[in-house]
Amino acid sequence: MTQHDPDDGHGRSPTAATRRTLEIITAFAFMLLGSLVMWDSHRIGAGWTEEGPQSGYFPFYIGLLMNIASLINLLKALRANREIPFVSRAEIRLVLAIFVPSLVYVGFMQWIGLYVASAVFIAVFMRWQGKFSVLKSGLTGVIVSVILFGMFEIWFKVPLIKGPIEAALGY
């Protein structure tokens, strides 16, 4: 867990965002997407030709309906209680504790390959969040990667993304 948090994970930590805020953001995101869909469908043609409905015909109405539904969700959200929390600070810290490393993990996967990235990711997360010993963490990471390698590269012959280390080993 994180160091400087007065009360950890019991829902008494200060609210990071209210539910109402998130409802409003989500409804707006839906409406933005709905409008984009309508605009793009209009651009490629949302009407009729001799061959029947144009490419934008169906998506245009989907976008329109999405806007209507989201507008109602937005109006409901505006009237909602301002006190109900969506997520507390302690909670969002825990969520980010897995999500940020995941971003780094996927970023590195491109360069060092999935197997090495996975082993490092598991080991680092175990050491950092689970306070496991370096040996246990490292071993778990390596074992998981070796199992994956055996399953995908050797047994099922489904190649995953590989980096320089696998290349040095002849794969």
Next chain:
Amino acid sequence: MDEVQALFQGFAVALSPVNIGLMFVGILLGVLIGVLPGLGGANGVAILLPLTFSMNPTSAIIMLSCIYWGALFGGAITSILFNIPGEPWSVATTFDGYPMAQQGQAAQALTAAFTSSFIGALVAVLMITFTAPLVAKFALKFGPPEFFAVQLLTFCSFVGMNKGAPWKTLAAMFLGFTLAAIGMDNVTGQLRLTFGFEPLMKGFDFLIAVIGLFGIGEILVTMEEGLSFKGKSAKIDAKVVLETWKKLPRYWATYLRSSLVGCWMGITPGGATPASFMGYGIAKRFSPNGKNFGKGEVEGVLAPETAAHAAGTAALLPMLTLGIPGSPTAAVLLGGLLVWGLQPGPLLFVEQKDFVWGLIASMYLGNIAGLIVVLLTVPWFAAILRIPFAIIAPVILVICAVGAYTVHSSMFDVWLMLVFGVMGYVFKKLNYPLAPLVLALVLGDMAENAFRQSLLGSGGSLMVFVSNPLVGSITGLAMVMLLWPFIGQLLGKMRRRPKDIDDDDVVEV
């Protein structure tokens, strides 16, 4: 009795040593998936789907559907022992299952849950065996308007069945249709909604969406709760099993009600989760021990389990006969059929008899295998739950990343999975349902094609969807389903009852 004969041929297909082996592998994997947080039926099958591309389709679907049965069984283990529903459809099982475990009756609760799951599935498979060929025969007469009307009914049922926030259901559904439309329009070849961005041109693969929404989203939600598993241990011995079995027949009426609710909710895509809540609610109302529900009544365990498993199984009926899945997992299986080159729908029963009946036979065998496996291996799976979340979380994330990558061997998909993960997290917390989103994404192209072909036939008039009694009644039923929440509200207001249910209902798929 054509069905019985066909079924026996199916048993001949399913009973090959390879298929029986795959059945057990599937069940074990499924229970594991059902027990672990972040891996569920839908994304578990999605992750393993690419591994089956080279297998023979019958063996592949037997294994994948067994994963599904396993996951349905597995959800009960965590609910009863740890008060943590491993799957959304086992939330209702915690109500009485965990109190029973606290009173030292964990083994009885587990036996009742597994046996009830089995009975629910059995009723649904019997229903599939005898009604599927009829539905398929009937559906052979369907033209594009009928198909579109059935899909309309499917989607409207989501609005009607999910109490709570109909507008959120609609928004999520339209998002699914939008994602399905991205990429090449398969009629005109025009690019849609790609905005010149190259990776979008091939469109979204729903497998990525499923892995992200259900897998990563679930990990984030679980992480937030700062998981510490404090569970009861379980040992099941033959004596307890037999004693519990002796008690079960007296609940035959509950079984019957829950099975019917489950079958109905599975065919109309209400899904296993609402079915389990309904099964629980109905049992509570009718049972003489209704007031003891929530304190550790065995009837409160068997009612939701029977309904959930019946619904999960019945969801395969519309998938096989109409090509319209009744649940997200059935949608993933449908995606598998397409990859193996099988066109789901009524013709499957004519052209791919071995496949269909092999699958149906494997449902009987798979559930028997499932019952045996879970009764024997419960302590082992309960032990897995004692592994700290600091190990489980990154390992499941890695498995999800591998699953997303193998779909198209594309790094873009892995990033997309993370985006869908955040979306799944937010949607789950705001009660936007994920099932209609996934189903719309899977069925979007099919629905659009049926819609366009219908309009082509009618010259653009929407009246084609009410042009004959068949299509008209399906469309009419769809409209009733769509307007159901509003009709309900209206009736409630007319009776001047205080509004006791908030917009955000607990019932979520």
